[in-house]
Amino acid sequence: xxxxxxxxxxxxxxxxxxxxxxxxxxxxxxxxxxxxxxxxxxxxxxxxxxxxxxxxxxxxxxxxxxxxxxxxxxxxxxxxxxxxxxxxxxxxxxxxxxxxxxxxxxxxxxxxxxxxxxxxxxxxxxxxxxxxxxxxxxxxxxxxxxxxxxxxxxxxxxxxxxxxxxxxxxxxxxxxxxxxxxxxxxxxxxxxxxxxxxxxxxxxxxxxxxxxxxxxxxxxxxxxxxxxxxxxxxxxx
Ligand SMILES: C[S@@+](CC[C@H](N)C(=O)[O-])C[C@H]1O[C@@H](n2cnc3c(N)ncnc32)[C@H](O)[C@@H]1O
Numbered sequence: 356x357x358x359x360x361x362x363x364x365x366x367x368x369x370x371x372x373x374x375x376x377x378x379x380x381x382x383x384x385x386x387x388x389x390x391x392x393x394x395x396x397x398x399x400x401x402x403x404x405x406x407x408x409x410x411x412x413x414x415x416x417x418x419x420x421x422x423x424x425x426x427x428x429x430x431x432x433x434x435x436x437x438x439x440x441x442x443x444x445x446x447x448x449x450x451x452x453x454x455x456x457x458x459x460x461x462x463x464x465x466x467x468x469x470x471x472x473x474x475x476x477x478x479x480x481x482x483x484x485x486x487x488x489x490x491x492x493x494x495x496x497x498x499x500x501x502x503x504x505x506x507x508x509x510x511x512x513x514x515x516x517x518x519x520x521x522x523x524x525x526x527x528x529x530x531x532x533x534x535x536x537x538x539x540x541x542x543x544x545x546x547x548x549x550x551x552x553x554x555x556x557x558x559x560x561x562x563x564x565x566x567x568x569x570x571x572x573x574x575x576x577x578x579x580x581x582x583x584x585x586x587x588x589x590x591x592x
């Protein structure tokens with residue numbers, strides 16, 4: 356049975372500014388032993404997990420994987436964690452943090468081959484050019500993910516806003532660390548490869564709006580140095 360979470364009765368700010376002083380305070384990201392019953396299982400990381408519908412379902416169906424969702428809006432994390440406890444899921448945790456502040460050192464600390472896939476689904480758009488720095492996928496986070504993901508492991512992104520996915524595509528492809536998956540129809544996937552929709556995905560589908568989905572596989576290329584990568588990225592944006 357697909358679990359459907361009640362989000363309507365939660366009063367939560369629509370956006371928070373990840374660059375505000377409050378969100379620059381790093382948290383001690385829990386160790387694997389504190390997060391999961393069996394810390395040796397492969398991990399899927401969802402960045403911007405919101406109220407958690409996607410991961411609650413994934414973790415219910417795939418008990419041989421561990422799932423971690425990171426989310427900057429605390430009330431959503433509290434509600435998702437409560438739901439997780441009610442479902443008694445010991446292979447899932449939601450962590451309140453700013454992914455751009457507290458996730459990178461955790462990614463670097465992971466045992467080799469442990470992180471198997473990452474998803475970034477419908478990230479906040481931050482349309483104005485001067486706000487692009489608030490977007491969640493930034494050079495240093497991408498490089499930390501590239502370091503943690505070994506060859507053949509996956510990075511999935513989706514958005515209903517072309518400019519947002521294009522920005523992520525550019526950053527990912529600029530790193531040279533990933534190959535984009537191509538179907539017989541082209542570079543965009545018609546379906547979510549995980550087969551479980553997120554809250555935002557359900558909403559976008561219900562409005563009959565377009566969804567842009569791209570799947571990447573980590574290749575054998577070494578992770579570039581952050582300074583030179585940042586210079587290359589700045590020259591293109
Ligand atoms: C538009 S929502 C999409 C949520 C969910 N992925 C979905 O598809 O339904 C984007 C989410 O990313 C979270 N977010 C934005 N910036 C973040 C950051 N720096 N660290 C962690 N979460 C962040 C937002 O609070 C929000 O819940």
